[in-house]
Amino acid sequence: MVGAACAYHCTSAGLRVTVVERGAIGGATTAACEGNILLSDKEPGAELELALLSSRLWARTAQALGAERLEYQEKGGVMVAASPATADGLRKLTAVQRAAGIDAVDVSRDEVTGLEPNITPEVAAGAYYPQDCQVQPVLATARLLRHAREHGATVLPGTAVTGFVRDSRGAVTGVRTDSATAPLIPAGRVVNAAGTWGGELAGLAGVPLPILPRKGFILVTEPLPRVVRHKVYTAEYVANVASGDAGLQTSVVVEGTRAGTVLIGASRERVGFDRSVSLPVLRRLAAQAIGVFPFLAEVALLRSYLGFRPYCPDHLPVIGADPRAPGLLHACGHEGAGIGLSAATGHLIAQVITGAAPDLDLAPFRPERFEETTV
Amino acid sequence: MTTSRADGPYDLAVLGAGPAGLAAAVTAAAAGARVALVDAGPRVGGQYWRHRPGDTGAAHHGWAAFQRLRHGLAAHAGRLHHLPGHAVWHTGRTAGGFRTHTLHDGTEQVVESTAVVVATDAYDRQLPFPGWTLPGVFTAGGAQALLKGHGVVAGRRIAVAGTGPFLPAVAAGLAEAGARVVGVFEAGLPASFVRQPLTVAANPAKLAEGAGFLRTLLRHRVPYRTRTAVVAAHGEDEVTGVTVARVDARWRVVPGSERRLDCDTLAVGYGFTPQIEIPLQLGCATRRDIDGSLVATADARQRGSAPGVYLAGEVCGVGGAALSLTEGELAGLHAAQAVGAAVADPAVVRRLVRRRTAQRQFAAALHRAFPVRPGWLGWLRPETVVCRCEEVTVRTVTEAVTELGATDPRTVKLYARPGMGLCQGRVCGYATACLVAARSGREATAEELRGMAGRPIAQPLPLGILAAGDPGADPESGSGIVPDAGTDESSMPAR
Numbered sequence: 001m002v003g004a005a006c007a008y009h010c011t012s013a014g015l016r017v018t019v020v021e022r023g024a025i026g027g028a029t030t031a032a033c034e035g036n037i038l039l040s041d042k043e044p045g046a047e048l049e050l051a052l053l054s055s056r057l058w059a060r061t062a063q064a065l066g067a068e069r070l071e072y073q074e075k076g077g078v079m080v081a082a083s084p085a086t087a088d089g090l091r092k093l094t095a096v097q098r099a100a101g102i103d104a105v106d107v108s109r110d111e112v113t114g115l116e117p118n119i120t121p122e123v124a125a126g127a128y129y130p131q132d133c134q135v136q137p138v139l140a141t142a143r144l145l146r147h148a149r150e151h152g153a154t155v156l157p158g159t160a161v162t163g164f165v166r167d168s169r170g171a172v173t174g175v176r177t178d179s180a181t182a183p184l185i186p187a188g189r190v191v192n193a194a195g196t197w198g199g200e201l202a203g204l205a206g207v208p209l210p211i212l213p214r215k216g217f218i219l220v221t222e223p224l225p226r227v228v229r230h231k232v233y234t235a236e237y238v239a240n241v242a243s244g245d246a247g248l249q250t251s252v253v254v255e256g257t258r259a260g261t262v263l264i265g266a267s268r269e270r271v272g273f274d275r276s277v278s279l280p281v282l283r284r285l286a287a288q289a290i291g292v293f294p295f296l297a298e299v300a301l302l303r304s305y306l307g308f309r310p311y312c313p314d315h316l317p318v319i320g321a322d323p324r325a326p327g328l329l330h331a332c333g334h335e336g337a338g339i340g341l342s343a344a345t346g347h348l349i350a351q352v353i354t355g356a357a358p359d360l361d362l363a364p365f366r367p368e369r370f371e372e373t374t375v
Numbered sequence: 376m377t378t379s380r381a382d383g384p385y386d387l388a389v390l391g392a393g394p395a396g397l398a399a400a401v402t403a404a405a406a407g408a409r410v411a412l413v414d415a416g417p418r419v420g421g422q423y424w425r426h427r428p429g430d431t432g433a434a435h436h437g438w439a440a441f442q443r444l445r446h447g448l449a450a451h452a453g454r455l456h457h458l459p460g461h462a463v464w465h466t467g468r469t470a471g472g473f474r475t476h477t478l479h480d481g482t483e484q485v486v487e488s489t490a491v492v493v494a495t496d497a498y499d500r501q502l503p504f505p506g507w508t509l510p511g512v513f514t515a516g517g518a519q520a521l522l523k524g525h526g527v528v529a530g531r532r533i534a535v536a537g538t539g540p541f542l543p544a545v546a547a548g549l550a551e552a553g554a555r556v557v558g559v560f561e562a563g564l565p566a567s568f569v570r571q572p573l574t575v576a577a578n579p580a581k582l583a584e585g586a587g588f589l590r591t592l593l594r595h596r597v598p599y600r601t602r603t604a605v606v607a608a609h610g611e612d613e614v615t616g617v618t619v620a621r622v623d624a625r626w627r628v629v630p631g632s633e634r635r636l637d638c639d640t641l642a643v644g645y646g647f648t649p650q651i652e653i654p655l656q657l658g659c660a661t662r663r664d665i666d667g668s669l670v671a672t673a674d675a676r677q678r679g680s681a682p683g684v685y686l687a688g689e690v691c692g693v694g695g696a697a698l699s700l701t702e703g704e705l706a707g708l709h710a711a712q713a714v715g716a717a718v719a720d721p722a723v724v725r726r727l728v729r730r731r732t733a734q735r736q737f738a739a740a741l742h743r744a745f746p747v748r749p750g751w752l753g754w755l756r757p758e759t760v761v762c763r764c765e766e767v768t769v770r771t772v773t774e775a776v777t778e779l780g781a782t783d784p785r786t787v788k789l790y791a792r793p794g795m796g797l798c799q800g801r802v803c804g805y806a807t808a809c810l811v812a813a814r815s816g817r818e819a820t821a822e823e824l825r826g827m828a829g830r831p832i833a834q835p836l837p838l839g840i841l842a843a844g845d846p847g848a849d850p851e852s853g854s855g856i857v858p859d860a861g862t863d864e865s866s867m868p869a870r
Contacts, residue, residue, distance in 0.1 A: 024786040025779075031789050138789040142779035149780075157782055222797060222835060259765070259792060264838075277656070277831040279467060279476070279844070287842035297839030303799060304831050 001030040001141045001339050002331050003193035005346030008061070008144040010191075011151035013350040018185055019145065019153060020177060022160040022197075026141035029195050029338065032307025034218065034255065034263050035137040036231070037340040040077040040129035043093070044100040046364035047316055051337070052101055053359055054344035055131055061343060062135075065147060070140040071258050077132030077231040078107075078115050080123050080292065087125040090235045094127045103131050118227050118295055132231055134255070137339045156182060164190065164205045164328070172205060172327030189353050191329045196310040198318070198332030202367075207324045210370050211333045213308035215269045217281050219289070222300045223260030231255040232292060248281060252288040254296075261302070264289040266336070273308060309336045312370075319345055319365040321352055329353070330367045385411045385456075386714040388475050388488035389707075390463050390653060393421020394437075394696045395688025396494030398703030399710070401447035403492075404455035406711035406719070411486050412448075412455065413477060415462040419448065421496055422516065423696045425523040434523070434548065436584060437696060458486065464833045466491060466653050472683060473657075483840050489714045490683045492706050493654055493671070494699070497647035497689035500668070501802050502537075502747070504754045505607040507643070508763045511614030515545045515644030528554045530640025534617050536560040536605035537644040539745045543588035543599065545642055550595035557638050559597060560619055562604040562626055563745045581697065581737055606633070606754040608641050617641055626750025645747055648805060649689045652833040655825075657681045662821055664692050665742040667805070669824040675728070677706035685710045694738035701731045752813050761810065762803040764796020772807065776814040784808040784819070785826035797835065800827045 004026070007017045021027075037058050042048040062072035081087040094104040105128040112126040113119060145155055156179065165174035165184065174186040192209075194201040199211035233253040253265040267281045282304055290297045312318065312333040322328045329352060331345045344360070351358045389400040392414035400412040412419070420426055424441045432438030448455060461477035461484055468474075472489040499514035506512070511530065513521075515537060518529040532555050535546040539561075546559045592599055600619075606628060607618040621632035646666050654671035655661065659679035664670045671679055673691040678684065687706040688699035705727050708719040757770035775781045775790040784807050787793065793807045794800030800807070804827035808819035 024783055025781070026789065027786060031785075138786070139779075142781070142790055146779060155780060157780070219838070221838065259795065261795075277465075277467075279465065280846075282832075283841055283845035286838045287845040290838060290842050297837065297842065299838055300835035301832055301838050301841060302797065302835055 001026060001137055002195065002334060002342045002345055003191070004141040004144040004148070005342035006191050006193050006331050006349045007148040007153050007155075007346075009343075009346035009350040010353065011148045011153050013354050015350065015353060017148060017153040018187065019148070019155045020159050020161055020175065020185065021155070021157045023158065025145060025155070025157050026138040028197075029307050029309065030137045030141055032216075032218070032305050033137055033336070033339060034253070034265065035071075035135045035140070035339050036337070037133040037135065038077065038129075038231075038337065039097075039102045039131050040079055040104070040127070041337075042097075042102070044096055047337070047341075048100055048102070049360055050317075050341055050344050050365075053347070054341050055133070057343035057347055058133060058135070058340075061144070065143050069143055071134075071136035072140070073134050073258070074130070075132065075134055075230055075255070077129040077233070078112065078126055079129070079233055079235055080112055080119065080126040081235045082122065082124060084124050086235045090125065090127055093235075102129070104129055116229055116232055118293055119232070120292055120294055134231065135339060136258070140339070161201060161204065164325075170326065172325050189327055189329060191331055191349055193331045195332055195334075195338065196308045198310055198330065202322075202328075202330065205325045205328055207322055207328070207367070208371070209318060209330065209333070209367060210313055211318070212270060212311045213273050214311040214335065215267070215271055215274065215306060215308055216265065216336070217267045217278070217285060217304055217306045219264040219282060219285055219301055220303050220305070221262040221264070221296070222302050224256070224262060224299065225260070226256060227295065228254055228256040228262055228293065234288075234292065250281065250284045250288060252292050254289050254293055262296070262299070264296075268309075270311070275306065277304065277306070310338070311335050314369075317341060317345065317365055318367045319348055320362040320367065322367040324368060384472065384487035384489065385409050386489050386716065387411070387492060387710050388413055388473060388486050388490075389492040389494060390466070390475065391421065391494035391496055391688070392416065392419040392457065392459075393494060393496050393688060393699065394423050394440075395496070395690075395699035395703035395706070396421070396492065397444045397448070398700045399492045399494060399685070399687050399707035400455055401444050401451065402704045402707030403711040403716065404451035405447065406708060407454075407716035408711040408714055409454045410456070411488060412457045413461045413463060413475060413486055414457070414459060417459050419445065419457060419459075422520065423699075425520055427524065427526060434551065440700065458484075461486075462834055463495075463653065464836050465831070466656055468657065478834070478836060478840065481840070483844055490685065490710050491653075491657075492685040492687055492703075492710055493679070493690055494687045494703060494706075495650040495653055495690050497649040497668075497693055498801065499644045500646045500648045500747075500805055501643070502645045502751050503759055503761050503769075503803070503806050504605070504751070505756055505759050506609055506614070506617075508760050509608050509610050509614050510612065511610065511639055512608050512641045512643065515541055515642045516647075518640075518642040519545045519548060522548055522552055528552045529642065530638070531555060532557055532638040533640040533642060534558055534560065534605060534619075534636060534638045535642045536562075536617075537646075538563045538747065539644060539646050540565075540585055540741055541644055541647075543585065543592060545644070546597055547588040547591035549642070550597055551591060556592075556595065556597040557636055558619070559592065559599045560603045560605050561599065561601045562622055562748070562751075564601050564624070565744045581695070604628075604751075604754070605641060605643065609635070614639060614641055622750060624748070626748035627753055628750075646745065647689060647693045648801070649691075649693060651690055651828060652830045654679055654681075654684065654686060654690060655829050656831060656833070657684050659684055659686070661825055661828075663824060665739055666693055667747060667819070668693060669821060669828055673702075676709040677702055678709070683713075692735070692738065693742075694735060698731065698734040698738055701727055701734055705731065749809070749813060752810065761806055762793035762796060764798050764802075765792040765794075767791050767793040767803075769810070772810055773814060776811060781811065782815060783826065784811045784823050787811050788827065794827055799830055804828060
């Protein structure tokens, strides 16, 4: 998704672009997520600034390409608190979020029930986030790339980058691939948008980038009528998103999709690229979701899927030019927010390449920051 | 979560009680192993020996073999436990072996074992064509299951179509049960079969069985037409007729050969798709078999590539009941030996291996005689539904390839949802893979079929049953927001 957004914004800015994808378009982490464009799970800081910019850019993109074609929905988010103590914490959060520019509305228990009639009565209070949106991530990726192709981009799926081409002064001037027809792709700039594998790709250029996989499962139910109206999660979700703990964490995220299925997340584990299915995690997700929506106990689980979020130690993505390898830029490490943050990332990358003044200060996202903090 | 077990884990869990599973379970128990025979059906026998209580077996083939296995089941009842009505949804590995999770009577039942034999059979392979989703269109296997399991004849005027030796068997059964079978329309030309005389000569019983079905059809004056296909079904709310057409060697319709035929029922089958969810869950290697199906790879001892996993029957290559029995027996012998029961008699193993070789050659010859040819793609119209669960049409699949640049079926699935509905691609997976590959001018690869076949949950499972196994679940209320362990709820962390 992030790579497609870079291609979309760069071609729109008049640049000539080649997209090199190792597997299928949108086939990795993009295909294993919910397609969130969220503000509600952000706290004031650099990521929120990025999310606010991205939220505006996504709305513009949806208008340009057709919201329907991306399955872009302004569905809104509802965060619920189970206990009065959590409710207090949630109200403190919404206050600082409002100050930072998020439309966060404190809602009472009855108002939560009004927003989500099927929710458990055991809710203390909640918050409503009208700006939270969703896209169908794989479809959105395909649509953005289609637009890019129509504006001159070349897209090469099933082509892996095997190395970088450097000039005599060490600057990156292209990539080598495993393709017989395009073994060498010269380029003035190379953007690393390899997501969870961004660190691996950066390694090929000799620049370390500490991006690690954070595994997550999602459960998918049978298709239902519109029983879950918003994206609904518990206040614990925000704490888990920001946690650096390697152990298993689960929090409740429940939402309906246009296809009628209900998606249930979210688990977080740092177990490397282990693709095995963990029944205890699936059970926990099911139990927690039933806790919020008791009717789900009777609903059939159709499938589950898993993926690997690209995780940086400080939970911030890596965006911008890498001074350690001139000509190389990074756009990766967005953890679980890649879909949401992709629009701003692509836009900022295009600004950097074209020499325009970036809309945001990129210092917090600079690629070399991890080396600075290492003593 | 409860665990069904006699007294301690079983040596062997056999998944599926059809010919392969039944043979494996009885053989392993006879060798001294403690065996659980796990099956979703109410009675042993699987699809092949699907029967009603008190069934005399008159309409069945190989009933004597079935009787022997049933006696074996009873004789070893002390260490062979048949668990009927247990639908397997997941098998996972434990420190000491395997844990098989089943749905039984609205609860989860777990079977623990040192080794597993996967004998999960196959289901009808479907190809879409205009009208195939109309009520009155059955799979060939579905029509036969109604007859065998419930004594119900699917319709009054029935057309049987598709390809393979299963069609005459189904048609003969329906004709004997009193239906008017208006014709068996075989898209292939099985005459090529007799060009493999050695293989055929080695399996006289199978050949006689096939000849018997054809004689039954002759007696009932049911025409058996080769190089002929049902290319469309017609009707408003249900089937009232079909279009039958002659096809060439590539299954392209011979222009002008189409004719309408009145019928109220159509039974269609284009071979079988093995159920390989459990081998895939256990990480077993798979391959594309001669018939184009994805199957789990078994070695000479019927072992899958994952340790402790044995495979028998259609799951490791479609070959019919006789081959399934042989593979089941071999799997049972080797698995029993591996878990410390009796050592298999080398002479018995040699005899079984020779039989398996002959039967596999026969199955391969059949696959070569009844291949699915790509011309069926030409029967489709843009508005023909490919995935009935999600109502995805040929047009939508084609657009995913031409407009959005998808190059493989998994990507098409992600763009357009074929295979995402209730059946999880069991019905449309093969057709979608073929359609996408054909748009790129090639055949579907094993990897592409694998992308449509992996199902971590092998069948729909109520979330409440899954959640009941969560150690953190509150058994008292069953609802209420479960606090997240280890997280301080009242404070948001600083970044």
